[in-house]
Structures are given as structure tokens and as C-alpha cells.
Amino acid sequence: MGASEPRSDLIDRWRRGDPAAFESLVRDWEGPIGRFLFRMTRSAETARDLTQDLFAKVYTARHTYRDRGHFSNWIYRVALNLARDEARRNRRQTEPYPEAELAGDEPPGDGWAERNETVEAVAVALNELSPPLKEVLVLRHYEDFSFEEMARLLETPASTLKSRFAVAIRQMADRLAARGLRPEEEMT
């Protein structure tokens, strides 16, 4: 998940307030954390702001961090709390994907509009999942958390998380089917 666990000496220097150590942590983790926050909030602007807030918290809370070799768990917990606060504060509508992002590096061609619709449908289906189901699906699929790692992060038994994961998969399939999109239809 995310970047690899930082070395102990880097953690120690960061905790002592070493700016270079802090910047090193930021550069290693801003990508994974930013992507995680984007997937949870579906807004690039919000993800950017939350990522900035997260690392401000990481810096100010360095005195409270106890290095038990689970920095990744700690930073994802901070990110998760921010994402949850944002969801509670602002139950906004799903923003449409910017067309520039949908196009990616490929020039528009045949099937581009259809692909956009498919991507939009998948994004909406994912965003319609309840927060507990969405968290499990995003952490499992995109962040590659094992259920045991998720259990430590979410403080929930792994068996419960596996059940939620199964429900999330089923709901995604049902919602996509309701939009006329079956997962077995491949995106061409």
C-alpha cells in the first residue's frame, strides 16, 4: 500500500522537526495519499486541499507519533478521518469527470464517448456506495490493503470487512447492471 515504510532514522528526524526529513516523507507519500483522497472524495480540488491539510497535521502532530513500524497505518488513518469529515461536511453531488482527464493521452477516436459514459457510470456507482463499503473497496482494490491491515486501520474485525467487501462488489455489479453496463462487457 502507498509507499514503503519509512526508515526509523527518517522518522526520528521528522519527529525532531527536521524540515528535510519532513519533505522527504511528503514527497514519498503525497502521491498515494492524494490519489486515495481523490478516490474517496471524487474531487481533485478537494483532494488537493485535503492532502495539504493532511501534511500540515502530520507536521504539527509529529510529537504524538509513536514509531511502532506502522507509519503507513497512521498516515492512512489521518487521511481516512479527513475524508470522513469532508463527506459529513459536504454531501455534494458527484462531479462529472473533466473531459481532459477522460481523454488521457489518447486522442479522441471511435468509442471515446461510449468510454466516457462507461467511466462516468463506474464513478457514480462507486460514489453511491455507503461510506463503509466504499472505504473497504478503495482500500482493498486501489490501495492494496490486506484485510488484516484494514482491520488495524479501521479497528474492525477482518471477517466483518470481508463481508462488507462482498456486499460492495455485489452492489457495484447491481448498480452497473441498472445502468445497462454489465461488468463482463469489456471496455474497448
Place this chain on the structure above:
Amino acid sequence: MTADDVPPDLRRLLDALPTPALPPVDVGAILGGVAPRQANAARFWKRTAAFAVGLAAAALVALGWPVPAPTGDLEALRDRLAKLEATPQPFPDQSKLEAKLADINDLLLTLATDVNERDEKQRLALRTLAKQVTELRSLSDRRWTEAKSTTDALYILNQSSRKEQNR
């Protein structure tokens, strides 16, 4: 692939969701913004403590009590305030505290509603059970009465038959 993995077809769809490139975190802003905020927080608490001490002294004078001369405790408090400015504490975020309190309140209300609903369901279940027990008891009483009547009738019939035979 196991049940713990996303099915391949759904995985392809999820992987197709693009993730925009986010701008890098402004580390300078974080490092630059922390020190002034902490200094402000320290000044705020120092002023608050000085105001509280002044208010307490004014209250004592108003009540006619002699204002206590600075003692070791006050000196210690002054030293502590000086240290507070030197080692700044993070400024409490009131809005986040209120948000957390609101969440705890919501959770308590939800739990209370759950408990009430469960209590109601249990009361309903107990009432149904009591009714069923009463019905079974009535049925049992009726059957017993019928069985007794039948037994009595058979006994009388049997006795009558014997008397007939003995004649």
C-alpha cells in the same frame, strides 16, 4: 483469484477510472505557517491567563479581601506561561471539536434509538409468547376435560356391562 479479490471484469472497470495528477504539497507553506500560528496560540493563552488573574484579584478586592502577595505559586505560574511561549502548543480548532461533539451526539442518539427498538421488539415477542402459552394452556385444559369425560363415560359403560353380565 479468491473471494477476497475484485472479479476481473469489475477490476478492469475500476482500473479504467482515471486519477488526475494533483499538484505537489507546498511544504514551505506548512513549515512557514506553523511557527506564527503557534506563537499566536501562546500569546492568546498568556493574555487569557493574565486576564483571569486580574479578574480574580479584582473580585477579591471587591469582596474586601486583601490581595495576596505574589507567592511561589504565582511565580511558578508566571514561569509556566513564559515556558508556554517558548514551547508553543497547537491552537485548538473549535469547529473540529464541535463537529466531533455533534458526531458523538448523533451516535448516542442512534444507539439510544436502537436500544429502544430492540426493547420494543423484545416486549412484543414476550407478549406473543405469553399469548401462545395461554392458548396452549386453554387447549390443554379442554383436551384434559374431554379426555376425562371420555374416560368417565367408558368406566360407567364398563361397570354397566359387568352388572348386566353378573345378573
